[in-house]
Amino acid sequence: MNILIAPDSFKESLAAIDVCQAIRSGFSQVFPNADYTLLPMADGGEGTSEVLSYALGGDWQSVVVNDPLMRPITARYLLLDNGTAVIEIAEACGLHLLTIEERNPLATSSFGVGELINDALNKGAKRIIIGLGGSATNDAGAGMLMALGMRFYDFQDNWVPQGGGQLDKLQEIDNSIFNPNIVTTTFEVACDVTNPLCGVLGASAIFAPQKGANPEQVTQLEKALNHFAMMCQRHGYSYNQHVAGAGAAGGLGFALMTFCNAQLQSGFDTVAKAVNLSQYIANADLVITGEGKLDAQTSMGKVAGGVSQLARAHHKPVIAICGSVDGLKPAQTSQFEVVMPSIQKIDTIDNVLKGAYDNVETTAVNIAAAIKLGQTIKPHS
Missing domain, CATH: 3.90.1510.10 (Glycerate kinase, domain 2)
Incomplete structure (x- = not known):
């Protein structure tokens, strides 16, 4: 299985490459033999x-x-x-x-x-x-x-x-x-x-x-x-x-x-073109993206929305791991197969930011485990 990991940074907590590594660390605990491609992304701003x-x-x-x-x-x-x-x-x-x-x-x-x-x-x-x-x-x-x-x-x-x-x-x-x-x-x-x-x-x-x-x-x-x-x-x-x-x-x-x-x-389009994101997506079986907060602006030029749009064009499933999900209706998350916030428990903002890597890793483990479970379940004939 070829897995492309292409998230944005999580503002004030994780650089985009750190998000990549946390997701790979989590997924590889369940799928150790998968091929992982890390492609940190940005939208033209910081990073x-x-x-x-x-x-x-x-x-x-x-x-x-x-x-x-x-x-x-x-x-x-x-x-x-x-x-x-x-x-x-x-x-x-x-x-x-x-x-x-x-x-x-x-x-x-x-x-x-x-x-x-x-x-x-x-x-x-x-x-x-x-x-x-x-x-x-x-x-x-x-x-x-x-x-x-x-x-x-x-x-x-x-x-x-x-x-x-x-x-x-x-x-x-x-x-x-x-x-x-x-x-x-x-x-x-x-x-x-x-x-x-x-x-x-x-x-x-x-x-x-x-x-x-x-x-x-x-x-x-x-x-x-x-x-x-x-x-x-x-x-x-x-x-x-x-x-x-x-x-x-x-x-x-x-x-x-x-x-x-x-x-x-578009900042995202500029970066995506420079790193040849479309070709990486074409070669992947699964695409994982993410950003600090998934909200109404996600589809307006932000990384997760842009990655999802390209993944859809190539008919590839896409998962979004984020710090939080803010005010999105089901129709607004339908561009992803899975949307999963990574915060594990109610805590102070300082502790949430400090624990971002572990939270993302744990979320990735749980998503991977759910995928593996789904592969073993056989529907009744």
Whole structure:
């Protein structure tokens, strides 16, 4: 029996490869002679580089860049042998890099993301996959563009300072020293956020409060990003700010699509294509996936839903092991043969997170035992 194990990470408790190993450990106690293929998955967010590194190899590149408050830090990205770089923007401008007191999207900058891109370009990357997620910024990617050589000037021909709150000062855009390798590089943005840059569903209104902005600051950021988009259009950069995904990562989606001709793609689809998930599923007899919480968003671009969809296309049975199941109706779980939460008992959240590996392993043992029992039961003639 060929068993493919292709789960997402369980947030705050297990990396995707750890989930794979826990499931294999449990199943192999019942089916020790089965052939197991471990294929950790991701949806373009945190952990995407680790997943692609496991599946495709490559070398980690460490670079000193500026964090969201322009302080030097060491960030890393993955460089594959085929000239593809995989960059998670949270490495350079992630919310986790700031204390709660430091969070201020009026001032935070995506400059470090541009520094990572520059390094990848200088090392010969011809394709860059960028995972958007977890940013502390709301600067429409202006900081990233500055690091790539774009110059933004105010009324007095001074450089516009870093931070989303400064963009309403923009009057002139100079691309004379913009990194020339940008135009010969393919940019793929792995992201499932569909928010536009501005408006009631835009970057400022929806995401800025999560990054420390109060209502007055949200209004200021909305005005600044609107002005930035207007000035970009005036200077010939006419990408539609209302396009789905422009508001991702505080507007980094807008900058990447407008200035780097990036293509916005489903994060799961990007990863699945890169690791050739469809072929692995075609070769499997049973597919096991999972994620921390199975809920209404599972079928909206998350790993478990995506794996299930591909498994169905290949007529393969699929089992989902998750931390919890939240509010799903039977019709919503019908895409899986089995959906099994792994929490074994009522406990504190800290204990549940600490015991995640053992819980997943135990659940896998029980599912495997049920399968083996089913194989021995003979129906009455």
